[in-house]
Amino acid sequence: MTNRSANNGGVSEAGHDRREQDVSDAVAERAQAWVRLLMSGEATQDDALDLAVWRNGDPGHEAAFRQAARLHGLARDAAQELRTERKGVSAPTGRGFSRRMVVGGAIAASAAGLSVVALRSGATRFGAPPADFATTKGETRRIALAEGVSVELNTLTRIALRPQDGPGAFELLTGEAAVTIDRPDAPLSIFAQDGRTTATQARLAMRCLDGEVRVSCLEGEARVVSGGQAALLPARHSVTYDRERLQPSHAIDLEAEAAWRRGLLIFKDQRLGDVIEEINRYRTGRIVIADPRLRNRRVNGAFHTDRIDQVIDQMRLAYGVRVAHMPGDIVLVT
Numbered sequence: 001m002t003n004r005s006a007n008n009g010g011v012s013e014a015g016h017d018r019r020e021q022d023v024s025d026a027v028a029e030r031a032q033a034w035v036r037l038l039m040s041g042e043a044t045q046d047d048a049l050d051l052a053v054w055r056n057g058d059p060g061h062e063a064a065f066r067q068a069a070r071l072h073g074l075a076r077d078a079a080q081e082l083r084t085e086r087k088g089v090s091a092p093t094g095r096g097f098s099r100r101m102v103v104g105g106a107i108a109a110s111a112a113g114l115s116v117v118a119l120r121s122g123a124t125r126f127g128a129p130p131a132d133f134a135t136t137k138g139e140t141r142r143i144a145l146a147e148g149v150s151v152e153l154n155t156l157t158r159i160a161l162r163p164q165d166g167p168g169a170f171e172l173l174t175g176e177a178a179v180t181i182d183r184p185d186a187p188l189s190i191f192a193q194d195g196r197t198t199a200t201q202a203r204l205a206m207r208c209l210d211g212e213v214r215v216s217c218l219e220g221e222a223r224v225v226s227g228g229q230a231a232l233l234p235a236r237h238s239v240t241y242d243r244e245r246l247q248p249s250h251a252i253d254l255e256a257e258a259a260w261r262r263g264l265l266i267f268k269d270q271r272l273g274d275v276i277e278e279i280n281r282y283r284t285g286r287i288v289i290a291d292p293r294l295r296n297r298r299v300n301g302a303f304h305t306d307r308i309d310q311v312i313d314q315m316r317l318a319y320g321v322r323v324a325h326m327p328g329d330i331v332l333v334t
Contacts, residue, residue, distance in 0.1 A: 031064035131158035131173055138282055145170060148183040154260050155282050165189045172208045178258050179204045195226030195241050205258040214240045216257050265303045272297040275311070283308045285329025294319065294333065
């Protein structure tokens with residue numbers, strides 16, 4: 001292996017619980033360097049021959065190389081999702097590499113069984129509806145929409161005004177908002193998906209993500225209608241709906257609800273996979289859990305949104321995972 005490829009070692013953490021087909025940190029780092037060299041487009045045929053010798057020299061080398069290729073595929077997917085997210089369009093759903101790892105016939109032979117080409121969905125993607133107000137990742141914004149109506153937008157949130165439905169009426173297109181309503185003589189209407197929430201004097205926390213809407217009443221009361229069903233929400237109660245069903249209301253933890261307004265994210269007995277999805281809404285770049293078994297670990301904790309990367313250190317200490325930092329502020333957890 002040339003010095004150029006040998007100097008491209010990855011970053012990993014010690015203390016990982018060994019799992020089936022796991023290899024030493026040194027071999028894993030060497031495999032990551034090989035994959036990066038192939039993906040860079042700078043590999044020569046001599047490099048390809050060196051790689052073939054290294055892969056065939058030990059079964060652990062072959063296993064490490066295949067694992068490293070999979071991790072780089074995940075990293076490339078995450079980078080693509082970030083690029084499409086910044087453009088305001090949905091990311092493709094396919095998984096895998098976005099280019100062939102082939103440089104001449106020698107590399108094609110060396111990477112036999114690993115020349116992976118991303119198979120992308122051919123589904124048509126439609127642009128998001130226009131928004132009157134929006135926030136970027138990590139940004140919050142407070143807006144007075146009308147007399148007695150103010151809304152605070154959380155990270156990655158978009159709303160559109162609905163003046164035809166009354167002063168201050170709006171639609172939550174995506175994201176999360178805290179709404180303060182003080183209009184005893186004129187109910188405010190808030191739309192999300194195919195549902196409508198109305199209130200006169202109340203504080204609400206609303207969330208619209210992945211086709212699901214949650215309305216939480218922090219103070220006062222509100223009425224939620226969706227799909228021909230209706231629910232009256234008293235204070236400290238929440239209801240969830242999608243395009244098919246309005247779920248029964250239930251009591252909420254007032255401390256955890258809308259904690260983002262205080263710069264906190266509070267998780268109580270939640271799946272690590274769900275926690276990471278929420279963390280990624282605030283963090284520059286993306287955290288990717290490469291081992292699906294980790295996703296079901298239960299998490300309890302509170303994280304400051306201005307120090308969001310503390311979750312990475314906690315995962316490393318609590319679960320003994322490896323953490324690899326990739327370009328574009330992408331973090332792979334294995």
